Amino acid sequence: MKSHYQVLIVGAGPVGLLLACSLKKSGIDVVVVEKSSSRSTHSKALSMNAASLALLRSLGVAERFERSGKEISDISIYWNQQRISHVDYRQLNSCYQHILAIPQPETERLLEEYFIELGGEIRRSVTLSAIDVGSDGINASFPDGMTLTCDYLVGCDGSHSIVRDFAGITFSGFDYGIDFYLFDAQVSWQGKRDEVHYFVDEQGFIIVIPLADGNHRFVLRCPREDKSLPSLAEYQSVLSRYIPQPVVIERVVWESKSQFYNRLASQYRVGNIFLAGDSCHLFSPIGGLGMNTGFQDAWNLAWKLTAVIRQRQPDDLLDTYGEERRSVAAMLRDSTDTSTRLIARIDRDSEKICCWLPRFSNRQRARTLHPQLFSGLAQRYSGSSLIYEGRNLAGKYLPDLTLIQQGNRVSSYDIVDGENYHLIVGSENDKQSLMTVLIDCHLSVYFVEVNGSDKKIEFQPGEYLLVRPDGFVAIHESLGTLEVVAHYIETNNIRNIHER
Numbered sequence: 001m002k003s004h005y006q007v008l009i010v011g012a013g014p015v016g017l018l019l020a021c022s023l024k025k026s027g028i029d030v031v032v033v034e035k036s037s038s039r040s041t042h043s044k045a046l047s048m049n050a051a052s053l054a055l056l057r058s059l060g061v062a063e064r065f066e067r068s069g070k071e072i073s074d075i076s077i078y079w080n081q082q083r084i085s086h087v088d089y090r091q092l093n094s095c096y097q098h099i100l101a102i103p104q105p106e107t108e109r110l111l112e113e114y115f116i117e118l119g120g121e122i123r124r125s126v127t128l129s130a131i132d133v134g135s136d137g138i139n140a141s142f143p144d145g146m147t148l149t150c151d152y153l154v155g156c157d158g159s160h161s162i163v164r165d166f167a168g169i170t171f172s173g174f175d176y177g178i179d180f181y182l183f184d185a186q187v188s189w190q191g192k193r194d195e196v197h198y199f200v201d202e203q204g205f206i207i208v209i210p211l212a213d214g215n216h217r218f219v220l221r222c223p224r225e226d227k228s229l230p231s232l233a234e235y236q237s238v239l240s241r242y243i244p245q246p247v248v249i250e251r252v253v254w255e256s257k258s259q260f261y262n263r264l265a266s267q268y269r270v271g272n273i274f275l276a277g278d279s280c281h282l283f284s285p286i287g288g289l290g291m292n293t294g295f296q297d298a299w300n301l302a303w304k305l306t307a308v309i310r311q312r313q314p315d316d317l318l319d320t321y322g323e324e325r326r327s328v329a330a331m332l333r334d335s336t337d338t339s340t341r342l343i344a345r346i347d348r349d350s351e352k353i354c355c356w357l358p359r360f361s362n363r364q365r366a367r368t369l370h371p372q373l374f375s376g377l378a379q380r381y382s383g384s385s386l387i388y389e390g391r392n393l394a395g396k397y398l399p400d401l402t403l404i405q406q407g408n409r410v411s412s413y414d415i416v417d418g419e420n421y422h423l424i425v426g427s428e429n430d431k432q433s434l435m436t437v438l439i440d441c442h443l444s445v446y447f448v449e450v451n452g453s454d455k456k457i458e459f460q461p462g463e464y465l466l467v468r469p470d471g472f473v474a475i476h477e478s479l480g481t482l483e484v485v486a487h488y489i490e491t492n493n494i495r496n497i498h499e500r
Helices: 014-025 050-059 062-068 104-117 162-167 232-242 290-309 315-343 350-356 363-375 428-441 483-491
Strands: 004-010 030-034 070-072 074-079 082-088 099-101 121-124 130-134 137-141 147-155 171-189 195-200 205-210 216-221 247-265 273-275 402-405 408-411 422-425 444-448 463-467 473-478
Touching: 004 014, 004 137, 004 290, 014 030, 014 050, 014 104, 014 290, 030 147, 050 062, 050 290, 062 104, 070 205, 082 363, 104 121, 130 162, 147 162, 147 290, 162 273, 171 232, 205 232, 216 232, 232 247, 247 315, 290 315, 422 428, 428 483, 463 483, 473 483
Parallel strands: 004 030, 004 147, 030 121, 074 195, 147 273, 422 444
Antiparallel strands: 070 099, 074 082, 130 137, 137 147, 171 216, 171 247, 195 205, 205 216, 402 408, 402 444, 422 463, 463 473
16 A cells, blocks of 8 residues: 655545645645544534635636535624624625535535545545654654655644644634534524524624525524533524524524634644644634635645645745745634624624724725625735735735636636746737746736726736736736746746746
8 A cells, every 4th residue: 555645634624625636636646644434424614705616616626516505695794683784795806706605514525526536545544643754754653553654744633633733833822711502404584595694782693694405504602501502492592582583493403512712823834744724723603714714724735835846946935835824814813803702792892893884984895895804805915925015916816807818718717727827917918018028937928808897906907917826916016017027936936837
């Protein structure tokens, strides 16, 4: 049996499987080990945002997930049973103007199936017992005497990460000390079944999320002395109190109790050992950012591992993984903590509710900012050594554009492949300005087809975007500064860029 791999991933949850798929698709020799004997049957993570759907599209599997989930384009937020705010995903400049409600077991099934299609290998019922780093690589030992060696090891093994412990990485933060309950149920009610509802009052909250099978996910705080799960009658009482429309629970399909956490790893890399997902950050489920943030970890790490293993860029590229992803996680940790304290009524400062109230002064900001925050598209790699801090789009995920290359139209989302850099230019009239860059840098070039939807973004003729393999904009500048592209490629030692 094979015993050496370029990359060993510990944990076959959504994040580990996504990382495995991304690497395998790029031709990297990768194996996944998992202590459980089978896939998870617990619903757990549910919401997949626009940023996650975009990267799944880059892998060529987004449609599989869309068919299995439920598209939701609206979020309504209620205070004391009165709607105070509405988040409309149709405001997003993305081809995914919705979130996707899809249970974690289904997400794992689809990713595992794709990984196997790619020729991937998952070893189950295998628990890591030791890691030894030597001059010839990393040795991973298991209780049955099996040893696997690898060049890189990634811990995607959750909040109680063994990899994190072996690497000596601290996981600081706190628990909220409050029990929260999650359950999926078949219900009868007159509320809108195609949007997410947040019902909040001075005592707590309920979140209601519709599912593809007609059931609903409920997340609630239910203070009680008994630490067992509430009875159906208790659930019914809480729902009737918070939800203004009559609601009747007909059947509980799944239920769980959980603490909410707020934790962040001190670092994401020790040598050739990395962390991703819940092993390096834990947020409360309010906002649905946990798994989605883990997906972005995996996507960021995958293209960098691929570039280094393929000798397209030097090893220090891997340092930017923690540089970029930990800074994003730190911001999300803080913002999620604020919203959790507010919605769970841990923080009872009524003034903080005001940012969600529809007022003339903040209406336009709320209309555009709130969808960005919930979608994951607001994240920006500010301060990253891989981002040239120029114009507005630098450090952001590229916008939804219709592009032209050699007379063919293509979506900007479809050029992102996890391996190659691309140049997007604001107008075909600027071709002549590009000749030197094309000759020296071997970049594939696309031109923007200007139409009504493309005019929404801050990108104009006479400008260009250098897009990284993960779809994030490395440079947004005017064509008069094209020498910046050549300097960027030279400075970052980028080699073997794909030439179309």
